[in-house]
Amino acid sequence: MVNSKSKVAVLAGGIGSERQISIASGRCVADALEQAGFAVVTADVRPDNLDILGDAGIDVFFPVLHGEFGEDGRLQRILEAKSLLYTSSGSEASELAFDKMASKKLFDDVGVATPAAVEFVSGIDLPRLEDQLSDLAGKYVVKPVRQGSSVGVTIVSTPHEALRAAQETFGEFGNCMIEEFVPGREVTVGILCGRALPIIEIRTQSDFYDYDAKYVDDQTEYLFDTITDPALAATISRAAIDCFDVLGCRHFARVDFVLGDDQIARVLEVNTIPGFTSHSLLPKAAAKAGLSMSDLCTRIVEAASSSLAGHKA
Template sequence: MKIVNSTSKIAVLMGGIGEERDISIQSGSCVAEALRKADFNAVTADIGPDNTDILEDGSIDVFFIALHGKFGEDGRLQRILEEKSLIYTGSGPNASELAFDKMASKKAFAEAGLIIPKVIRFNEKREATEIESELPQLGNRFVVKPVRQGSTIGVSIVDDPKSAVAAARECSAKFGDCMIEEYIDGREITVGILQRQALPIIEIKSKTGFYDYQAKYIDERTEFLFDTIDDAALADKIAAAALDCFDALGCRHFARADFILGKNGIPYVLEINTIPGFTNHSLLPMAAAKTGLSMSDLCTEIIEAAYSSLIRRKA
């Protein structure tokens, strides 16, 4: 079903209220530019909980969500769009909410038989010594991260239980719920998913030690490598695990699953991103390009997927 023509009007929703606002604006601008190159009539809208006027514009055919983080990625915007029976891109409200909550999604991954790092939810009301006594079960190095946040914002790696608790208290004070996760020594890899098809695996090599906010958006030395998994069976296993993540949460259209490939050869699921970046340097467009899809091709496929979802829903 091809709908690419100058009369199809797409509103690219971007900006929002979260810490990833600036990246969202970059993503949205790139999406709008790509859609215009594909002959769509694309407009952009900076949207938030108190600014949803664009949703009342009856001339919009599809809403392309390019909001990262709070409101855009946590299911709230998707629920509003559903209630208004509007066509939009990406996962629905339940899958979005589940994916945005790292503890809830990890539970779903584990129930689906996927391998995840060991983790505990941080409770600031508990005594530090009590929490410290539990941490050795996670190993001797830890990753502290917010439960609901993206772009590796608020993430820190620490080397002992006392530092983990201190980092968790700081993280909790700034971002709310946080968690302490087992540190997996290995290679950072990511798998883009488009229409429930795994895209080529990308290995990420960061000069800062791990793929944090700076490595993602500032440090130009970060390397993104294809074809680094020499074992074909292992590559297939990772791709299958990415699709299992997608299915476990009930995602649709597109997503990106992040892993650590441990030195033991096991791919550990970290999370799935239901609205990954769409900048010119983002991983999903990069993986799509490896298959021959331009940014315009990618965005067009996503728009057509949104229409297909509507048809299936009405069937």
């Protein structure tokens, strides 16, 4: 059983494009857990540097690696193979959530709306794909199937531009997707231990909440209580929980939506290890719910202690 004397290893850094954000998240989590009384060690982990996993004195591992080798299930499979107790979703749920096309299919299964999309893979019939895209009105969003933090995302206006962008994205990241661009408000819902935290609306100076808007632009706004219709707010929160559940997530996550002009919230993705800096969305939502960063991280560690080591949920 985990208690305030337990030793927690915060795993950060990694090899993904969000490495520096992960390091910042790791510092904040470590500080929060130390304030709560835990013994904390931090480690910058990579596939070729996992020595910390051999420390028999660690009670719980707290990964805050974003993107590749953090949210894609690879690190989780290693932890499970060693029967180590850790926070965040298991390997199968992580892998599903990281694959935007695979997760879309599951969202459809539970009736949660999501923007229409087609996958761009090796050997695809380009003329046929261009015809398919012509059936989608408006702009297109081209993005890697397996990346995070809006890395590699492009917005274009025509099917021809979408195909060209997809070819470039495929060359850099592998399989990608062309998704309909849904104009509207970007909102996000944090999930903590199966419950929805207060909804945050994100207002940016750009067309969408891209990497710069997240980490560079000081003009990005994060607003609470902007969805004034209680029924709509409840629907969005319920949809977030449904997405969390259908993927098999556990402990915490963040679910991103676009709320269209038709007042339909369409899910964009589920982040199984969102940011944990003081400016990140999950801690902001937790604070709105009355939880400090120490409270948030403590609850997550306690949730892990009630899970079986190696649990694949």
